[in-house]
Amino acid sequence: MCDWFLDVKDVIFVKKKLVSIVVPAYNETDCVDELARQLTTVFDVESDYDWEVIVVENGSIDDTWNKLQRIHEQDHRFKIIRLARNFRMDGGLTAGLNFVSGDACVLMTADLQDPPELIHEFLRNWENGYENIYGVVTERQGTGPIRTFNSKAFYWLAGKLTDGKIPRNASDFRLLDRTAYEAVCSMEERNRFVRGLVAWVGFKSIGIPFQRPPRFAGVSNAHSLKVIELAFKGIFAHTYIPLRFITILGISISAISFLGLITLSILWLARGVPFVGFGTIVALVLLLFGVLTFMIGIVSEYVGLIYEEVKARPNYIVSQSLGFHNE
Numbered sequence: 001m002c003d004w005f006l007d008v009k010d011v012i013f014v015k016k017k018l019v020s021i022v023v024p025a026y027n028e029t030d031c032v033d034e035l036a037r038q039l040t041t042v043f044d045v046e047s048d049y050d051w052e053v054i055v056v057e058n059g060s061i062d063d064t065w066n067k068l069q070r071i072h073e074q075d076h077r078f079k080i081i082r083l084a085r086n087f088r089m090d091g092g093l094t095a096g097l098n099f100v101s102g103d104a105c106v107l108m109t110a111d112l113q114d115p116p117e118l119i120h121e122f123l124r125n126w127e128n129g130y131e132n133i134y135g136v137v138t139e140r141q142g143t144g145p146i147r148t149f150n151s152k153a154f155y156w157l158a159g160k161l162t163d164g165k166i167p168r169n170a171s172d173f174r175l176l177d178r179t180a181y182e183a184v185c186s187m188e189e190r191n192r193f194v195r196g197l198v199a200w201v202g203f204k205s206i207g208i209p210f211q212r213p214p215r216f217a218g219v220s221n222a223h224s225l226k227v228i229e230l231a232f233k234g235i236f237a238h239t240y241i242p243l244r245f246i247t248i249l250g251i252s253i254s255a256i257s258f259l260g261l262i263t264l265s266i267l268w269l270a271r272g273v274p275f276v277g278f279g280t281i282v283a284l285v286l287l288l289f290g291v292l293t294f295m296i297g298i299v300s301e302y303v304g305l306i307y308e309e310v311k312a313r314p315n316y317i318v319s320q321s322l323g324f325h326n327e
Contacts, residue, residue, distance in 0.1 A: 018050045019123070019175075020102030024092025025110035026058040029067055030217035036071045036078060038116040043077070046123060053078045054096045055110070059086035072322045079323030087316045090192040093172065095316040097185050099324070105181045107172050107194070111215045114173035121208055122175035131177035131203035137169045139211045167207055170195060179203065192315055245298070 021039065025032060032055070043051045057065050057080060068080045081095055093107055104126055108114040118135060125133045172195055176184070183201040184194065 016048060016050045017104070018052065018102040019046075019104050019106065020100035021051070021053045021106045021108065021119075022056065022093060022096030022100060023053060023108055023110050024056045024058050024089055024096065025060065025064055025068070026086055026092070027060045027062050027064060028110040029060070029062045029064045031111050031215070032064060032067050032071065034217075035110055035112060035116075036075070038112065040075065042116050042119050046120065049123070051077050052100075052102065054099050055080050056092040056096045057082045058088075058092040059083050069322065076323055080321065081318055082320040084317040084319040089172070090194050091316045093194045094185075094192050095318065097181055099321075100181065103178050104175055105178070106175045109173070111217075113212050113215055114171070115210065115213060118173070118208065118210055119175070125206055125208070126175055126177065129204060130206045131180045132174065132198060132205040134167070134174035134198075134205065134207055135171045136167065136207040136209045137171050137212045138209045167199070170199075170207060171212070174198070177203070190313065190315060 023035065028035075036053075039051075039053060055068055055071075055078060057068055065080075065082055068078070071078050072080050079099075081099060083092065083095060087095070089109075096107075097105065106119055106122065108116070114135065122133045176198065180198065180201060180203045183203075184197045187197055187201075
């Protein structure tokens with residue numbers, strides 16, 4: 001007969017940590033089923049964690065919502081938020097972040113250009129103490145030359161204007177510790193650029209290089225004009241350097257004008273004739289008006305950002321939700 005027994009008091013139950021995943025989805029009817037399948041595979045491998053997926057249906061006009069409802073019925077770890085209209089990528093990310101409850105949160109896209117298998121590496125770095133583990137795109141497959149050029153130009157310019165706060169080629173695909181994503185959620189500004197906000201709050205960070213594959217299916221909604229608009233808004237929302245540039249440019253032009261006036265005065269006294277060159281005068285006047293218009297344009301961009309902040313409209317509006325306790 002066994003002479004020992006297990007005392008219930010000696011049994012220690014260790015609660016698993018919860019990892020949340022936020023996925024904005026706009027017209028991704030061809031991708032969401034495969035996304036759910038690949039994420040489920042990740043969950044099976046990472047069984048030491050509990051999981052929840054918050055898919056933000058971002059005002060799609062296809063049947064993405066219907067497919068997401070079926071996915072939720074099959075696996076309640078998939079929770080769905082439906083927005084009243086499309087609030088862009090950063091609006092979707094903001095909505096999802098405000099609904100998560102995990103010890104960490106993964107941000108990713110629904111088109112599978114953010115490979116779910118990279119989450120394993122994110123988790124290992126999180127376990128090693130990093131609080132912001134972000135993907136660094138080393139190659140963009142299936143992307144046209146114009147979009148590639150726009151991305152490179154944006155990261156170069158953003159890095160220069162923000163003193164390197166926004167890492168080059170860093171994507172929204174990342175894992176954030178609870179302390180990091182709660183800090184981002186605490187900032188209620190209306191001009192949301194999540195990558196910039198995460199960079200601003202800091203925390204212990206590391207970049208993980210990866211090749212971005214082409215879309216699994218469907219057509220990209222990230223058109224060049226929308227990407228450029230987002231890029232400029234992101235830059236203006238996170239740096240005042242363009243405003244300082246106006247001051248520096250104004251001082252420089254004033255100094256050059258003053259020196260030019262002195263030079264022309266000396267020539268007039270020495271030679272007894274005024275300066276010549278009507279074409280030169282016209283060219284200078286046009287140049288100065290062009291510079292002035294450019295500076296007014298920069299100020300207008302900042303005024304527009306202030307206007308959006310003053311209106312204080314919400315960053316998103318939820319019309320329906322599935323899988324949350326407060327339904």
